[in-house]
Amino acid sequence: MxxxxxxxxxxxxxxxxxxxKIGYFGDKEQLRTLEEELYSGAIESDEKFLKRAEELGISIKITxxxxxxxxxxxxxxxxxxxxxxxxxxxxxxxxxxxxxxxxxxxxxxxxxxxxxxxxxxxxxxxxxxxxxxxxxxxxxxxxxxxxxxxxxxxxxxxxxxxxxxxxxxxxxxxxxxxxxxxxxxxxxxxxxxxxxxxxxxxxRQELTEQLVQQSLAIDMANKIIEKGDIGRVVAIDGNMLQVQLNDKTQAMDGNWKQLAGPGQNVLMFTESDNVKIGDKVVIENEDLCLKKDKSSLRCDIILCSL
Missing domain, CATH: 3.60.20.10 (Aminohydrolase, N-terminal nucleophile (Ntn) domain)
Structure with a gap:
């Protein structure tokens, strides 16, 4: 064009x-018919082009x-x-x-x-x-x-x-x-x-890398845990907790790089003074908390399923 x-x-x-520029969307056979008429000169104006495309069920965008x-x-x-x-x-x-x-x-x-x-x-x-x-x-x-x-x-x-x-x-x-x-x-x-x-x-290389990153982000976003078990508390230091992830959970940073895999520890923070070693950590209603009393927890990571 x-x-x-x-x-x-x-x-x-x-x-x-x-x-x-003209963009097309529709049945390939009907599109072929439209293009043949267009390139032969049978369609002389934008108005006739739009009308003929509509008759053939082809969506077009002209810019x-x-x-x-x-x-x-x-x-x-x-x-x-x-x-x-x-x-x-x-x-x-x-x-x-x-x-x-x-x-x-x-x-x-x-x-x-x-x-x-x-x-x-x-x-x-x-x-x-x-x-x-x-x-x-x-x-x-x-x-x-x-x-x-x-x-x-x-x-x-x-x-x-x-x-x-x-x-x-x-x-x-x-x-x-x-x-x-x-x-x-x-x-x-x-x-x-x-x-x-x-x-x-x-x-093109930079665009490919961006597309790969976007695809990865979409894939990982679908894996963000919104409900379920995360792991258990294995160490306590004031309001800082070491939580060992279970065998189905991984921790990612904002660029979707893995920071910790299943069985590894991640850092979380709590305001509760009732945390014990072995307490289970869960996500309920998209909130990270202790399973036993729903005490809120915070972390600087993204928790995803494998």
Whole structure:
């Protein structure tokens, strides 16, 4: 759901892109029918798109806030992406004066990489690209300034967006014009792209770690003990108690790291002066207390089942 138009040449690089994103939810067969109609040009407006999706029982969410262009070093990066079940496929173009490279990524792994020096490059679905190509051939002049090229590209995007819901009506235009020869452009692109992909790899690793941590937190939260036996008092020092956990209980910190396992001791605090060695510790109605008289106890740990 994108259209990116890029010019790369001796004057520099200019890219224009829409900001549309569309999310789908529904039956796969019905979704396939909707996409076929959409990409053939049979659906011409957002209103018809929403109506047809409703007829097919497909829930869709349309937003026009995606940033598909970014300045990276002395280059402009344009990206279209498709989220799969397990990985995101990305197609990127990096452009600068006298050079560009097109990269295809699966996750953060580079699947293909090709380079060029000059040209007009289009990213998007076939129908949107056909519309754009026709308009470019009518409006293009090699003598145009980069600023005016950007205005022409934005006008083309606007015209395409009026004929297909796959392209939104909000746009970004970026221009870069450093001084590079053909060879120095490719050297700069190689350095810039390699670094950019390393940043993506690091981001994905951090995101994976966050997701793992979130999954662990959800799993452990379901194991928090709200009722039942915890253990027994094995030592008393004023208002501090050593409580030995039973064989079904573990103690965790706030990051869900185990501080004590079954049979090990944890520190608890009491205001009662009627605590004896061997007293049982329980949780009743989500309150930590002594079983014999319901005297409240405090601790700085999270008590979970195994």
């Amino acid at each position: 994108s259209l990116i138009i890029a010019y790369i040449g001796k004057k520099g690089c200019v890219m224009a892109a829409d900001k549309r 026009d806030d995606a940033n598909k262009l970014k300045v990276v070093g002395n280059c402009i990066r344009g990206e279209v992406s498709t989220k799969g079940t397990f990985e995101t496929k990305r197609r990127r173009i990096y452009g600068t004066t006298n050079g560009y490279q097109i990269i295809e990524l699966l996750g953060s792994e580079t699947k293909s990489r090709k380079a060029g020096n000059k040209g007009i490059i289009l990213f998007g679905n076939q129908y949107a690209k056909q519309l754009a190509e026709s308009l470019i051939s009518k409006n293009w002049k090699s003598s145009l300034s980069l600023r005016y090229m950007g205005e022409v590209f934005e006008d083309i995007l606007s015209q395409v967006s009026s004929k297909t819901p796959t392209v939104g009506d909000k746009f970004d235009v970026l221009i870069q014009q450093p001084s590079f020869s053909d060879s120095s452009a490719q050297k700069h692109l190689n350095i810039t792209i390699d670094h950019d992909i390393k940043v993506l790899t690091k981001f």
